[in-house]
Amino acid sequence: MEVYKNISELRAGILLNEDVYCKTKFPIMRKDTELSLEHIEVLRAFGIKRVKVEERVTKKDVPESEQTINADDVLDNIPVSMYLLRKEYNETVSNYKKEFKHWRSGQRPDIAKVRSFIIPLLEKSLTQKRILTMLNDFSNPEEYIYHHSIAVGILSSAISNQMGFDKGDTLQLGLAGVLADCGMAKIAPSILEKTAFLSKEEYNEVKKHTLFSVKMIQDSPLLRQDMKLAILQHHERLDGSGYPRGEKMESISVFSQILAVSDVFHAMTSERLYRTKHSSFKVIEMIKEEEFGKFDIKVVEALHKLVGNLSIGTRVKLTDGELGEIMFVHRDTPLRPMIKKESDGLIIDLTTNRSLAIAKIVE
CATH class of the missing domain: 1.10.3210.10 (Hypothetical protein af1432)
Incomplete structure (x- = not known):
């Protein structure tokens, strides 16, 4: 359920339901960001008063009549x-x-x-x-x-x-x-x-x-x-x-x-019976680089904007299993940003660490 909440009402884990701007060309925080305490502090620092968010559903919220569907269809915290x-x-x-x-x-x-x-x-x-x-x-x-x-x-x-x-x-x-x-x-x-x-x-x-x-x-x-x-x-x-x-x-x-x-x-990006899946970010990169010349670049860019847009502050999981936060997005290589690892605070640049890639955005 979509609702507007005052900054004072926000708590960690709530999902933004629209991009947040503050006299900027680009959003300071993107739609579908799961708010952390740090995100809330950033919104407060920018003087944001209210944001549109998404209430979440858990298994206990699912009507008993709908609990006969596959277990995978009812996920916690979505x-x-x-x-x-x-x-x-x-x-x-x-x-x-x-x-x-x-x-x-x-x-x-x-x-x-x-x-x-x-x-x-x-x-x-x-x-x-x-x-x-x-x-x-x-x-x-x-x-x-x-x-x-x-x-x-x-x-x-x-x-x-x-x-x-x-x-x-x-x-x-x-x-x-x-x-x-x-x-x-x-x-x-x-x-x-x-x-x-x-x-x-x-x-x-x-x-x-x-x-x-x-x-x-x-x-x-x-x-x-x-x-x-x-x-x-x-x-x-x-x-x-x-x-x-x-x-x-x-x-x-x-x-x-x-x-x-x-x-x-x-x-x-899908798991098959004979091979594992790749992350959406890796696949867009492969289509742009390894399959260059086969596809209309305007079509590929449209897909990139839909599923591969990354912004500062987004929490991600890397292909080696490490969790981190995006600190900087390169203009020419947006799929390979700089990531601050949660485990040790080390900042890695995916443009130079080509063996790593973003596996998924962590909600």
Whole structure:
């Protein structure tokens, strides 16, 4: 529940629900910061009188009628709005899984039905952007294919919104993201459920899914032609290294690129049966550096602003398990700030300590 509180009413552990400014171009404290006593003192020092915060829910606050859902769905000390959003997310994944089984048996996608359960979630996700940084925690490797489709839809919608596209485009692209892998239903389960890396022959079989997906949805009037093209092209790359046609540059639409970045980002930040996940910060860095030239930089920057923005005072966990606080953010390498470690007070600069990266923001 969102409420405004006077500074005198704040206590450690409360979550900010909006950026805090004080005659500054950039916020002195960002939305979703979990307030510590030091944060509260900083707000007081800047003369801030009131801030918008999020009340939190714990297991004891969850109605008994809702305690039959998976234990992972009810986490201690999470915002009420995020608990409800995660519950709706899980229900959407369950609905998608049922539809996928129909497609596997030979039925064509009922896009009206898919639209009915994904659009409400997309609309909520556009206003509660914190879900974007939690999608990799929501997923599980055993049912990755279902989680992945819903997550790609959410990410695609959010990125297009961040880039300034109108709501019609963002919701259409979110729907396209959810349907982009419907053709996976035509791939043998033995390949999709394999717990090791695929052979060349198996990978070539999986690559056919974009063609299957387009064939399955091509006759529907509920999806625009440019969205159908995006589904076909979501594995194409600007340098021509993608599939199914190896197209390059201008021949690949911006909507295709948004789906592509969303697809790669969620895949790399999610745990799979055959490998561990990377942090969202590390993945954005890898897309920018190691995959340079394959993706539209404007799309990547939009994703960065949504899930990778860091500010001074943010508490983080590093890939070596150490906890620390961001002391300085470099303008040219914002994903590699200076961190003050909690264990010994030592300040480390991630620009020079390349073996380390931020694993997650600590709430």
